Amino acid sequence: xxxxxxxxxxxxxxxxxxxxxxxxxxxxxxxxxxxxxxxxxxxxxxxxxxxxxxxxxxxxxxxxxxxxxxxxxxxxxxxxxxxxxxxxxxxxxxxxxxxxxxxxxxxxxxxxxxxxxxxxxxxxxxxxxxxxxxxxxxxxxxxxxxxxxx
Numbered sequence: 001x002x003x004x005x006x007x008x009x010x011x012x013x014x015x016x017x018x019x020x021x022x023x024x025x026x027x028x029x030x031x032x033x034x035x036x037x038x039x040x041x042x043x044x045x046x047x048x049x050x051x052x053x054x055x056x057x058x059x060x061x062x063x064x065x066x067x068x069x070x071x072x073x074x075x076x077x078x079x080x081x082x083x084x085x086x087x088x089x090x091x092x093x094x095x096x097x098x099x100x101x102x103x104x105x106x107x108x109x110x111x112x113x114x115x116x117x118x119x120x121x122x123x124x125x126x127x128x129x130x131x132x133x134x135x136x137x138x139x140x141x142x143x144x145x146x147x148x149x150x
Contacts (some may be wrong), residue, residue, distance in 0.1 A: 031087040086127030
């Protein structure tokens with residue numbers, strides 16, 4: 001009987017570790033895409049690469065947010081107020097064996113559901129930014145406001 005209870009707890013734990021969840025922040029509720037949701041939502045964006053996804057923890061998200069604020073304060077201080085506006089979507093993935101998190105900042109989602117799909121580039125105004133964060137080095141490795149390549 002005890003073994004059955006342990007198995008049930010393990011299943012619940014694994015389900016929670018791969019589930020999508022929200023985090024409250026002053027800019028609103030942010031969405032952390034779970035591993036399975038990320039595979040469905042953004043797997044097509046990583047075409048040409050074999051990419052595995054994972055679910056960042058709340059502790060990792062707090063660390064990422066601190067690193068993101070520090071990076072913007074140093075590299076683009078005028079953009080710091082824009083960074084605090086809007087909401088975020090976090091997507092954990094592996095690049096060359098390293099855990100990375102892709103962060104999308106947005107003002108509105110139009111008709112998309114950020115818990116189930118990637119927030120599109122259209123209509124996201126001054127709040128739109130994208131960043132890639134390396135958890136091992138604890139550094140922002142890519143960052144831009146607006147559409148990538150602008």
